[in-house]
Amino acid sequence: MLAELTIRNFAIIDDLALELSPGMTVLSGETGAGKSILIDALGLLLGDRADADAVRDGAERAEIDALFRLDDAPAARDWLAERELDDGEECVLRRVVSREGRSRNWINGSPAAARDLRALGECLVDIHGQHEHQSLLRASVQREIVDGYGGHEDRVAAVAEACRRLRALEDEIAGIEQIGDDGESRLDLLRYQVQELEALDLKPDELPELEAELRRLANAERLIADGNKAMGLLYEAEENSATDLLGAAERLLTDLAELDEGFRESAEATAAARIQVQESADALRRRLDGVELDPERLATVESRLASIQDLARKHRCEPEALPERLERLQRELADLEGAGERLAALRRDRDAALADYRERAAALHDARAEAAASLTGSVTAGIRELGMPQGEFEVAVAHDAEAAPTAHGNDRIVFRVTANPGQAARPLERVASGGELSRISLAIQVVAAAATRVPTLVFDEVDAGIGGGVAEIVGRQLRRLGADRQTLCVTHLPQVAAQARQHLHVSKEVADGTTRTRIRELAADRRVEELARMLGGVEITDQTLAHAREMIERAAG
Numbered sequence: 001m002l003a004e005l006t007i008r009n010f011a012i013i014d015d016l017a018l019e020l021s022p023g024m025t026v027l028s029g030e031t032g033a034g035k036s037i038l039i040d041a042l043g044l045l046l047g048d049r050a051d052a053d054a055v056r057d058g059a060e061r062a063e064i065d066a067l068f069r070l071d072d073a074p075a076a077r078d079w080l081a082e083r084e085l086d087d088g089e090e091c092v093l094r095r096v097v098s099r100e101g102r103s104r105n106w107i108n109g110s111p112a113a114a115r116d117l118r119a120l121g122e123c124l125v126d127i128h129g130q131h132e133h134q135s136l137l138r139a140s141v142q143r144e145i146v147d148g149y150g151g152h153e154d155r156v157a158a159v160a161e162a163c164r165r166l167r168a169l170e171d172e173i174a175g176i177e178q179i180g181d182d183g184e185s186r187l188d189l190l191r192y193q194v195q196e197l198e199a200l201d202l203k204p205d206e207l208p209e210l211e212a213e214l215r216r217l218a219n220a221e222r223l224i225a226d227g228n229k230a231m232g233l234l235y236e237a238e239e240n241s242a243t244d245l246l247g248a249a250e251r252l253l254t255d256l257a258e259l260d261e262g263f264r265e266s267a268e269a270t271a272a273a274r275i276q277v278q279e280s281a282d283a284l285r286r287r288l289d290g291v292e293l294d295p296e297r298l299a300t301v302e303s304r305l306a307s308i309q310d311l312a313r314k315h316r317c318e319p320e321a322l323p324e325r326l327e328r329l330q331r332e333l334a335d336l337e338g339a340g341e342r343l344a345a346l347r348r349d350r351d352a353a354l355a356d357y358r359e360r361a362a363a364l365h366d367a368r369a370e371a372a373a374s375l376t377g378s379v380t381a382g383i384r385e386l387g388m389p390q391g392e393f394e395v396a397v398a399h400d401a402e403a404a405p406t407a408h409g410n411d412r413i414v415f416r417v418t419a420n421p422g423q424a425a426r427p428l429e430r431v432a433s434g435g436e437l438s439r440i441s442l443a444i445q446v447v448a449a450a451a452t453r454v455p456t457l458v459f460d461e462v463d464a465g466i467g468g469g470v471a472e473i474v475g476r477q478l479r480r481l482g483a484d485r486q487t488l489c490v491t492h493l494p495q496v497a498a499q500a501r502q503h504l505h506v507s508k509e510v511a512d513g514t515t516r517t518r519i520r521e522l523a524a525d526r527r528v529e530e531l532a533r534m535l536g537g538v539e540i541t542d543q544t545l546a547h548a549r550e551m552i553e554r555a556a557g
Helices: 036-045 076-082 114-124 139-150 153-200 206-217 219-237 242-259 262-289 295-316 319-337 339-385 435-450 467-483 526-536 542-556
Strands: 002-010 015-021 024-028 061-069 089-099 102-107 110-112 123-129 392-399 411-418 456-460 486-490 501-511 514-521
Touching: 002 526, 015 036, 015 110, 024 036, 036 061, 036 089, 036 123, 036 456, 036 486, 076 114, 076 123, 089 114, 110 114, 114 123, 114 501, 139 339, 139 411, 139 435, 153 295, 153 319, 153 339, 206 295, 206 467, 219 242, 219 262, 242 262, 295 319, 295 456, 319 339, 339 392, 339 411, 339 435, 339 467, 411 435, 435 467, 456 514, 467 486, 467 542, 501 526, 526 542
Parallel strands: 024 486, 024 501, 123 456, 456 486
Antiparallel strands: 002 015, 002 061, 061 089, 089 102, 102 110, 392 411, 501 514
16 A cells, blocks of 8 residues: 655645555545645656656756555565565655656666556556546447456457467568569579589688689799799808808807807807708798799689689679678578478468467457456446436447457457436447446446455546535445555545545645645544535535534444
8 A cells, every 4th residue: 555655846746745544545625726736746656757847846856755565465566576676565666857857766776667667556556537537438448447357467468479479470471472473583593693602612711722822823933033042042052151151150259259258159149040041941942842833723723713703793792701692592592492381381370370369369258258247237336326327337248250360359349338228228429428428437447446456546536527415425435445445535525525534635825926735634623624615615604514524424334
């Protein structure tokens, strides 16, 4: 249940703290005092869209906090535990909206997205607005009411998932079937391209090896000529080769080292240099032995590289990317060549998915029909209590097993009503007046709320347009709901307010040119005065006070 609600700088509320009780609580006050603003603030905290208009004039941000006790909210406890946000038997929600319209949100101190507030809020609070009867005429809303009343969430989700799978298979089938004649042309081109690239048979490291071999073969004459010249300079010259000169220097330095050890380092370094030059000459000789003029091999390499370059240009890629290109074309070719088998398999899967969808949709229909029968009886009883003594309400559920699959099944759900005996029930939009529609909506809301396990129910002036004895019946219905769970009602009817366990009074004050909303819990005597005010009249008389006191005592009895 909602235990505490704190609001700062929201609309005309500057600083407000509420402690709420179990059972039925009413909020009353003059028109425009801000009763429904409290519900708007709660809706914002539970994930409604935030904008800058929510922030009180002159303030930088609006802040809304709420403390919920979770002993009667197992779904909320499970939701929090799954996300590791649980913190014992209480949950604190917080939302801050800036002047720029940006919002920040927290669940038990951890940052959260607005969608998380909405998801958790659905487990904690169910808000019924005063204008819900306006949406009651829509077929989608009527279907949602039946599913919510019957607890069909899992069945609806199963039907939606079956529909998603079916549509995915149908899309894949359509994609293959669309290939048509173009597919044959594409197959011919792919076969030719794959054959051409397979014939090329380019190995992963072949291209750099070919380019290196081309440079070697194309420059063979220079390699041989300049290599032999270097060989002579290093070792084979008749005189003054590097090896001879280093050998002579080594001998001189060795002799000097016998006279002065300071020359020893130079002698040893020169000996090492002579050995390195000899090794270099040996390596050069081996390399020159492997270099030869081969015009025929040169032509072969040039032809091979030209073929690679030509195919690279044809496929508009770099030469080294040709192997990858071949793999991709081979995969596409295999897919197209196997399209017939794939299409047959997909059609088998599609038929199985369609059968699965039909089975799930039929099961959902059966559940809806059962819920519709129960809802029909409960709402009929409700509208008769609410001043339509001959009224008949009916939920018609028609199933078309051959209709195109949809995410919500193949049922057409229609709410029908008749206010007079002997008349056939007809769709709401064709027979219900504004007042009748308001009463039907209230009856449905009360019945649907009784079916849900959400611990806190909020009714925002849903009794608008109702008065007299019907208003007292509405109050008793809301009180009965409050015996099972927390029920908050914004009302202007004394007959409803008299039924409450807790009575909060909302007032508007103007001071220093600024409007503020104030709220206080009414003690017994002040509660009598408030009901007397709600009963009407410019002057509150002893008779009016006595009437108000009697209403409270009768409700308590």
